[in-house]
Amino acid sequence: MSVTPEILSLVDPTVAQLKRRQIEGTKDIALSISQLLMRVISTARWTNPYDLIKIIRKVGTILISAQPKEVVVGNVVRRVLALIRDEIETEATSSSTTASASKDTPMMSSMFSLLSTNNNDSNSEIHHQSKKQSSDLRSIIIQGIRDLIDEISNVNEGIESMSVDLIHDNEILLTPTPSSSTVLQFLIKARAKRKFTVLVTENYPNDIARARKFVKTLAENKIETVLIPDSATFAVMSRVGKVIIGSNSVFANGGCLTNSGVANVVECAKEHKTPVFAVAGLYKLSPLYPFNREDLIEVGNSGKVLNYDDHKLIDNVEVITNPLYDYVPPEHIDIYLTNVGGFAPSFIYRIVLDNYKTEDTNLE
Amino acid sequence: MSAVAEKADTKDQPVKQVKKPEASSAEGTKKLSGKELKELKKLEKAAKRAASKEASGITPEEQKQIAEQKKQKAKEAAAAAAAAAQAHATNTNLKKQLNQTLIKDKAAQKKIPALFSHLETREQRNASSPSISHIVHPEILTLTLKYSTYKIVGSMPRLTAMMKAFKIVIRDYETPANTTLTRNLTGHLSHQIEYLKSARPLSISMGNAIRWLKQEISVISIDTSDEMAKEILCEKINDFIREKIELSDQLIIQYASKHITEGSTILTFGHSQVLEELFKYCAREQGKKFNLIIVDSRPLFEGKKLLHNLIDTTIGDDTYGQVPITKDHIRVQYTLVYSLSSTILEDVDCIFVGAAAMLSNGRLYSRVGTGLIAMMAHSRNIPVLTCCESIKFSDKVQLDSVTTNELADSDDLAQDQDLKKPPQKKSFALEQFLKAKKEAASDETNNNNSTNTNKNKQQQQKQKQQQQQKDEENKADEEPDVPLKDWRTTPNLNILNIMYDLTPPEYINKVVTELGALPPSSVPVILREYKNT
Numbered sequence A: 001m002s003v004t005p006e007i008l009s010l011v012d013p014t015v016a017q018l019k020r021r022q023i024e025g026t027k028d029i030a031l032s033i034s035q036l037l038m039r040v041i042s043t044a045r046w047t048n049p050y051d052l053i054k055i056i057r058k059v060g061t062i063l064i065s066a067q068p069k070e071v072v073v074g075n076v077v078r079r080v081l082a083l084i085r086d087e088i089e090t091e092a093t094s095s096s097t098t099a100s101a102s103k104d105t106p107m108m109s110s111m112f113s114l115l116s117t118n119n120n121d122s123n124s125e126i127h128h129q130s131k132k133q134s135s136d137l138r139s140i141i142i143q144g145i146r147d148l149i150d151e152i153s154n155v156n157e158g159i160e161s162m163s164v165d166l167i168h169d170n171e172i173l174l175t176p177t178p179s180s181s182t183v184l185q186f187l188i189k190a191r192a193k194r195k196f197t198v199l200v201t202e203n204y205p206n207d208i209a210r211a212r213k214f215v216k217t218l219a220e221n222k223i224e225t226v227l228i229p230d231s232a233t234f235a236v237m238s239r240v241g242k243v244i245i246g247s248n249s250v251f252a253n254g255g256c257l258t259n260s261g262v263a264n265v266v267e268c269a270k271e272h273k274t275p276v277f278a279v280a281g282l283y284k285l286s287p288l289y290p291f292n293r294e295d296l297i298e299v300g301n302s303g304k305v306l307n308y309d310d311h312k313l314i315d316n317v318e319v320i321t322n323p324l325y326d327y328v329p330p331e332h333i334d335i336y337l338t339n340v341g342g343f344a345p346s347f348i349y350r351i352v353l354d355n356y357k358t359e360d361t362n363l364e
Numbered sequence B: 001m002s003a004v005a006e007k008a009d010t011k012d013q014p015v016k017q018v019k020k021p022e023a024s025s026a027e028g029t030k031k032l033s034g035k036e037l038k039e040l041k042k043l044e045k046a047a048k049r050a051a052s053k054e055a056s057g058i059t060p061e062e063q064k065q066i067a068e069q070k071k072q073k074a075k076e077a078a079a080a081a082a083a084a085a086q087a088h089a090t091n092t093n094l095k096k097q098l099n100q101t102l103i104k105d106k107a108a109q110k111k112i113p114a115l116f117s118h119l120e121t122r123e124q125r126n127a128s129s130p131s132i133s134h135i136v137h138p139e140i141l142t143l144t145l146k147y148s149t150y151k152i153v154g155s156m157p158r159l160t161a162m163m164k165a166f167k168i169v170i171r172d173y174e175t176p177a178n179t180t181l182t183r184n185l186t187g188h189l190s191h192q193i194e195y196l197k198s199a200r201p202l203s204i205s206m207g208n209a210i211r212w213l214k215q216e217i218s219v220i221s222i223d224t225s226d227e228m229a230k231e232i233l234c235e236k237i238n239d240f241i242r243e244k245i246e247l248s249d250q251l252i253i254q255y256a257s258k259h260i261t262e263g264s265t266i267l268t269f270g271h272s273q274v275l276e277e278l279f280k281y282c283a284r285e286q287g288k289k290f291n292l293i294i295v296d297s298r299p300l301f302e303g304k305k306l307l308h309n310l311i312d313t314t315i316g317d318d319t320y321g322q323v324p325i326t327k328d329h330i331r332v333q334y335t336l337v338y339s340l341s342s343t344i345l346e347d348v349d350c351i352f353v354g355a356a357a358m359l360s361n362g363r364l365y366s367r368v369g370t371g372l373i374a375m376m377a378h379s380r381n382i383p384v385l386t387c388c389e390s391i392k393f394s395d396k397v398q399l400d401s402v403t404t405n406e407l408a409d410s411d412d413l414a415q416d417q418d419l420k421k422p423p424q425k426k427s428f429a430l431e432q433f434l435k436a437k438k439e440a441a442s443d444e445t446n447n448n449n450s451t452n453t454n455k456n457k458q459q460q461q462k463q464k465q466q467q468q469q470k471d472e473e474n475k476a477d478e479e480p481d482v483p484l485k486d487w488r489t490t491p492n493l494n495i496l497n498i499m500y501d502l503t504p505p506e507y508i509n510k511v512v513t514e515l516g517a518l519p520p521s522s523v524p525v526i527l528r529e530y531k532n533t
Helices: A005-019 A026-043 A049-066 A071-095 A100-104 A120-126 A131-153 A155-160 A181-191 A208-220 A230-237 A262-271 A311-316 A345-355 B002-026 B034-056 B061-083 B089-109 B122-128 B130-135 B138-148 B155-172 B181-197 B204-219 B226-259 B273-284 B302-312 B370-379 B428-448 B454-478 B520-532
Strands: A171-175 A196-201 A224-228 A242-246 A256-259 A276-279 A317-319 A325-328 A335-338 A341-343 B265-269 B290-296 B330-336 B350-353 B364-367 B384-387 B493-495 B500-503 B510-513 B516-518
Touching (some): A005 A049, A026 A049, A026 A071, A026 A131, A049 A071, A049 A131, A071 A131, A131 A155, A155 A181, A155 A335, A171 A181, A171 A230, A181 A208, A181 A242, A181 A276, A196 A208, A196 A230, A208 A224, A208 B493, A224 A230, A230 B370, A242 A256, A242 A262, A256 A262, A262 A276, A262 A325, A262 B370, A311 A317, A335 A345, A341 A345, B138 B155, B155 B204, B155 B226, B155 B273, B181 B204, B204 B226, B226 B273, B226 B350, B226 B384, B226 B510, B265 B273, B273 B302, B273 B384, B290 B302, B370 B500, B516 B520
Parallel strands (some): A171 A196, A196 A224, A242 A276, A276 A335, A317 B330, B265 B290, B265 B350, B290 B330, B350 B384, B384 B510
Antiparallel strands (some): A256 A325, A335 A341, B364 B500, B510 B516
16 A cells, blocks of 8 residues: 555655754654654545554655654654554454454463464454544544653653652762753753752764753753863763763663764763763654664764865865764663653663564564 | 952052052042042052163153152152051951952852862962063063963973973073072072963973973082083083983884884874874884874864874975875874764774873873773773873872863863864963053053043043943954853853873773883883982
8 A cells, every 4th residue: 555645745844854854853853753643644544444554654664764864753653553553452352352352462472372373464354444433543543642742742751750869969960962951951850959060071063052052051050060071071980970861762772872972971981880871751762773883873064073174184184074973882871761760771672662563663 | 360460459459558548638538439449550550660661771751750750659648648547447448349359350260160179270370470470581481371372282392392491591591699500590490480380280291301400400510610500501401302302202103113014093192292203203214004093182182283293294205296194104084082982993903192191000191081092992902002201200199180180271162163273362471461551551641631630530431431342342353152151150150171181000001111111000110210310
């Protein structure tokens, strides 16, 4: 089944925006994707809910190919797919009162069903739904997406509430991700109960402007703030109590993708046995595994590293790269703080299983 | 800088207090306002300046006269003050005001995070020096300026420049009557060193060299004539530069060049004199081709300096034309500290770092960022080598980078967001000079209206206001949009700009010195041997 022109016309503007990077920040991307999917579901015509799943998967692949390195796009699509699948399942169990209903939903993760045949596909053909049912389903799914949007936009609240338990008075914290609004809110919230000092790295050259804004905001909120150059992290690390990092996306193995320069800092923290907290909304958790790290990391304008005006230097330098992201391996992070609680990196795969269906890990 | 002005003010204080009653008696019962006080201060300064100029005999006669008038006035004032009760109400007020401003200024200056508040800031350094500036040799003045603007940076270039300057100082030195060179020269040099310290604290190597020089001065017999003694000292300094710096570097380069093999990938951080020579030597003399990754950091961007110097070094003969060594022999990759953890370290064979000092517990004291790089290399099993002349060895022990460090100007980090150039600092002396010029000009106009009526005063005030406005406008023009321009006045906001960090010995595989290559644990051995010779 192919995507109809109406749906394509809905998707195209967002694809263009993603390609042009007009939507900045993972949160905004997640919100716009979920809103787009809501519109797609309300316009799409389908009789069988599995057709809807196919449409969403198609739309998902289109969106992901628009900005392949932004994992959040795929996350949101998968969350919506899981939502639809959950609805179908509950519908199935409630409509069929026969004993076979329990057999219809086999425990995928259980060892008992390893040898049993999976008859999901036949399932879909059995359930011919009436028009009324499908419109009910539609409204339920849309309500589900509304809840998802709520969750994404209020992601900071859940994380903030943990701040007081993790910071003690007069502690020195270090954050290498001045672009993260979650970290900012986390610290501001903690300031209400605790007095502490925050060291902020400049993250030159990609984040320096944001770092300056970040330290200003922190200082305005009566938090003792110190801006340090990236090179000074090793020198001050022995005095730092905790490192707090924001993340762009968290992979199922517990590793995460964050601003470039963070991997240095967390490695340094590891060396000094300083605990590292990563804050991440649930929507950043991805069911993917970071198999090829070079593919994950996007590179930016190398003119920021060595100005193009310096033609003499440019002429004589073979390679200049400006990576925009860093991959942080799970062993360098102690705890992930999400809006549903704090988890060790080794447990992230479980949270991922709770929120996504394994069928959707690969959308193509 | 304002600290200097403060000092001057405090010096002026007693005289001013003396002046007050005279002024009030002249103007009747009317009490002095703040503005009038300021004017008085200015007059006082002008008087001082004129007096000093008079002493040096440069000034035109006009100014002399004015100065004399001022002196007379001051004398009169003193008399009047003696007559007036010492515990005059306004007197104490004035004191209070001065004290308050002092404290306020200090609060503004002390913008260092609590963690590093024990370190001396640039302002504090400046404040401690100027009282002796009149006996400082001009060569030392220029050197101080070059240090503070980072024109000369890196411990070896600094050491070489200092020794050369000392040679000139010694050559121009004349023993005052009733003393001997052996006794007095050390003191004279101490004053120069004091002043030199106002730019940046002495490096370990400079400290070692100064100790050596003082030792050499003290062993000169009293019977040698001044001329002879100076000759001997200059010769010794020449030998020192040759032996401890130039020849040492050559030896180190020979030892270290074994580690750069054809086709290998070398990573280096910032700029080090001996490493620069090493890379040039490998490319030019040995004809090796290798990859060089230069890691750079804010705010000094010393890696660019290394790159520039490498590009300026050419190879080839005149028939085929000279080609920079970066074209054929050294493939350069330039990065900043932040991108280290990505793929860069994957194919590095060896890391060379410079040194500011080698401490006796085996730790390496070097440009901030070295520790980070050494740590990352260590965890990836990449050997880390440091090239360090034995003059940089110190018997100090230190465990972390926080207790002893050097604070650089935080403004370097607050500005130049888009410019990737090293900070262009306005020189301290130049600013002082301009200020003095401006004040002198305004004082002259003041003096012209010495028979000032109230009207004149008002006009002056207007003029001043206009001038101030202009000044402010100029300032606004000079500094475009600096986001953290007002960081000093923002409460809770600090910027930390330290110069050095400490690399633990376990990250360092080899220390290459002119005495051979050794592990960091052998530093105290070298120190013992070195002291014995």
